[in-house]
Amino acid sequence: SNINLSCKEQGISVEWMSQICQYVVRDLEKYGICVVDNFMGKDRAEAIYRSVVSMYSSGVFVEGETVSSSLDTSKKVRSDKITWVDGSENNCVNIAHLISTVDTIIMNSIRMKGNGQLGQRTIGGRTKAMIACYPGSGAHYVKHVDNPNRDGRCITTTYYCNKDWDAKTTGGLLRIFPQGWANQVVDIEPILDRMVFFWSDRRNPHEVQPAFRTRYAITVWYFDAKEREEARIRFNRECAVRKNETK
Ligand SMILES: Cc1cc(NC(=O)CCC(=O)O)nc(C)c1Br
Numbered sequence: 002s003n004i005n006l007s008c009k010e011q012g013i014s015v016e017w018m019s020q021i022c023q024y025v026v027r028d029l030e031k032y033g034i035c036v037v038d039n040f041m042g043k044d045r046a047e048a049i050y051r052s053v054v055s056m057y058s059s060g061v062f063v064e065g066e067t068v069s070s071s072l073d074t075s076k077k078v079r080s081d082k083i084t085w086v087d088g089s090e091n092n093c094v095n096i097a098h099l100i101s102t103v104d105t106i107i108m109n110s111i112r113m114k115g116n117g118q119l120g121q122r123t124i125g126g127r128t129k130a131m132i133a134c135y136p137g138s139g140a141h142y143v144k145h146v147d148n149p150n151r152d153g154r155c156i157t158t159t160y161y162c163n164k165d166w167d168a169k170t171t172g173g174l175l176r177i178f179p180q181g182w183a184n185q186v187v188d189i190e191p192i193l194d195r196m197v198f199f200w201s202d203r204r205n206p207h208e209v210q211p212a213f214r215t216r217y218a219i220t221v222w223y224f225d226a227k228e229r230e231e232a233r234i235r236f237n238r239e240c241a242v243r244k245n246e247t248k
Pocket residue numbers: 065083131133142145146147148159174175191207208209218220
């Protein structure tokens with residue numbers, strides 16, 4: 002089947018792939034969140050870390066849209082710097098492999114048709130990979146929902162490549178407040194080679210707590226085909242209305 006083909010092409014073991022997909026399907030259905038450690042293997046994870054560090058020092062990162070103009074980072078909604086890659090850029094060969102590995106997992110997990118949420122979904126594309134850098138000194142991201150208004154994004158996948166991260170001293174936890182879990186929170190340390198999958202909608206409000214060391218994360222969002230199409234139709238209709246108004 003083409004699952005085996007894509008695994009062979011990418012040098013991924015079919016056993017590992019089917020194991021991970023079972024975790025993803027089970028945990029997304031049950032908790033709406035799935036954390037997988039040792040995702041790419043230590044060597045490749047450290048190569049990804051070196052790539053993002055060198056990209057950051059080459060100055061390609063830009064400010065994530067800041068709501069408040071205040072320079073004081075504690076008042077900003079978010080203080081990360083971001084850059085978007087599709088994996089073809091130079092020094093991104095390992096990030097390209099990360100993206101294609103997540104693609105294969107998402108496609109296989111959908112095909113496994115968990116009888117719950119995943120079963121009803123058809124993944125229709127994804128964003129590029131957004132590399133975010135929280136430059137330390139208290140950089141954070143306030144509590145938010147990735148997709149509060151049905152823009153099409155259904156699964157958020159975030160990969161961490163921070164070597165020797167110790168959240169006790171450097172903070173930077175991803176804290177998720179899963180809806181329907183009373184006041185339970187899920188604290189996830191952004192450690193090297195950790196992959197997190199979670200529903201992008203209102204089920205998973207989350208924040209990045211202040212980080213006191215440079216913190217990197219690579220995020221790819223996967224679209225639900227139907228929801229994305231409906232969002233596109235709404236967007237085009239709103240554009241048409243706006244055009245009429247300005248006439
Ligand atoms: C640019 C952007 C990034 C994120 N990332 C996180 O929430 C934190 C993930 C982490 O680094 O642990 N979310 C949204 C809604 C936008 Br937009």
